[in-house]
Amino acid sequence: MSTEFSRGLEGVIAAESALTYIDGQKGILAYVGIPIEELAEHSTFEETAFLLLHRRLPTRAELQKFQEELASQRPLHTHVMNVLKALPHQASPMALLRTAISVLGHFDPTPDDVSSTALREKAIKLISQMATLTAAIGRLRKDQEPIAPDPTLSHSANFLYMLTGKKPDAAAARVFDVALILQADHEFPASTFASLVVASTLSDVYSVISAALGALKGPLHGGASEQVIKMILEIGDPARAEQYIQEKLARHERIMGFGHRVYKTYDPRARILKRYSHQLAQQAHDARLFEIEQIVEKTVIDALGAKGIFPNVDFYSGTVCYYLGIEPALLTPIFAVSRIAGWMAHMIEYLSDNRLFRPTTRYVGPPLGHYIPIDQR
Numbered sequence: 555m556s557t558e559f560s561r562g563l564e565g566v567i568a569a570e571s572a573l574t575y576i577d578g579q580k581g582i583l584a585y586v587g588i589p590i591e592e593l594a595e596h597s598t599f600e601e602t603a604f605l606l607l608h609r610r611l612p613t614r615a616e617l618q619k620f621q622e623e624l625a626s627q628r629p630l631h632t633h634v635m636n637v638l639k640a641l642p643h644q645a646s647p648m649a650l651l652r653t654a655i656s657v658l659g660h661f662d663p664t665p666d667d668v669s670s671t672a673l674r675e676k677a678i679k680l681i682s683q684m685a686t687l688t689a690a691i692g693r694l695r696k697d698q699e700p701i702a703p704d705p706t707l708s709h710s711a712n713f714l715y716m717l718t719g720k721k722p723d724a725a726a727a728r729v730f731d732v733a734l735i736l737q738a739d740h741e742f743p744a745s746t747f748a749s750l751v752v753a754s755t756l757s758d759v760y761s762v763i764s765a766a767l768g769a770l771k772g773p774l775h776g777g778a779s780e781q782v783i784k785m786i787l788e789i790g791d792p793a794r795a796e797q798y799i800q801e802k803l804a805r806h807e808r809i810m811g812f813g814h815r816v817y818k819t820y821d822p823r824a825r826i827l828k829r830y831s832h833q834l835a836q837q838a839h840d841a842r843l844f845e846i847e848q849i850v851e852k853t854v855i856d857a858l859g860a861k862g863i864f865p866n867v868d869f870y871s872g873t874v875c876y877y878l879g880i881e882p883a884l885l886t887p888i889f890a891v892s893r894i895a896g897w898m899a900h901m902i903e904y905l906s907d908n909r910l911f912r913p914t915t916r917y918v919g920p921p922l923g924h925y926i927p928i929d930q931r
């Protein structure tokens with residue numbers, strides 16, 4: 555057995571997976587062999603979720619059925635809504651989401667069924683509910699009543715409708731859909747790994763997804779997107795951007811939205827989102843935030859590009875959502891609205907050939923000794 559130690563498990567292969575391929579040197583990302591650029595161009599979030607859950611593209615009839623099943627699972631259980639309403643609305647949206655997912659489990663008559671058939675059904679429910687819960691949290695934060703889902707709308711259009719109360723135009727719904735496609739899976743980040751550690755004990759899916767949400771919440775993972783947009787808003791003026799970043803770098807602070815454990819080049823998802831961010835800025839006749847991003851990007855790449863530090867997916871997802879009228883605090887929950895597809899796909903895949911995760915530590919404590927009675931210490 556290997557006794558090699560790798561801090562943060564860098565480079566360690568912890569499982570086999572047929573879901574997502576990443577080449578971090580060349581900036582390639584593909585789901586089940588399909589390049590992310592092609593999915594962003596031609597697919598929908600629903601189709602991409604099916605692709606991940608079944609490891610193949612659906613037929614037209616299968617996609618239709620999958621969309622209908624997702625739409626039918628959107629309404630929130632009254633008790634879950636009541637719990638959400640009873641919690642402090644200004645609490646962290648990710649903490650609220652984590653609690654709500656946990657509560658949802660109490661109303662599942664078979665929470666412990668982890669057969670692949672049951673998990674595919676639970677995946678449909680969880681994908682739908684993650685969107686409804688996030689929209690409800692977004693509204694409660696503003697003292698607004700949550701809005702019931704509209705089953706005639708696509709997953710993305712319905713989410714924007716439940717959040718804002720307005721049916722989005724086709725272009726806005728499409729941009730949001732692409733953002734969801736781009737974040738639907740990413741191989742083995744901390745949240746997916748955390749979820750599979752729990753899944754490997756044969757625990758229930760609600761515990762698994764709560765673990766994933768807990769990991770995603772952290773600023774080194776999904777929490778980065780919220781920090782990025784806050785930073786861009788704090789800079790506020792393109793004329794201040796370069797100096798702001800130079801000062802941060804001089805203080806050896808991390809610039810959120812840059813760097814990645816796997817990508818040592820431009821994150822392909824960031825490249826796509828950058829295009830959309832630019833488009834939205836032009837449509838809004840408000841290029842200020844996009845201009846700030848350009849300067850931040852150039853300053854960081856000039857300083858750290860040689861070290862392999864480039865924009866990651868979180869860098870442009872913030873402005874895309876901002877231009878769509880979504881507040882920064884919802885960015886990480888929206889990440890979960892998308893990533894739930896990947897988490898569930900990995901759980902189904904991993905449990906088809908489960909082995910308990912139980913690594914070991916390299917012991918660096920004192921040598922073997924003896925217990926010292928309390929009056930002799």
Ligand SMILES: CC(C)(COP(=O)(O)OP(=O)(O)OC[C@H]1O[C@@H](n2cnc3c(N)ncnc32)[C@H](O)[C@@H]1OP(=O)(O)O)[C@@H](O)C(=O)NCCC(=O)NCCS
Nearest residue numbers: 773774775778807808809810811812813814815866867868
């Ligand atoms: C994502 C992240 C945690 C990956 O970290 P990692 O693989 O553990 O890399 P390390 O923390 O070992 O960093 C390697 C080097 O790059 C530097 N670095 C990495 N990300 C950096 C960033 N965003 N800003 C400035 N420096 C950074 C580190 O300071 C370190 O420098 P050193 O070798 O001189 O000490 C890291 O890049 C980061 O903190 N990014 C900001 C948060 C973020 O955007 N997260 C979302 C990821 S999708």
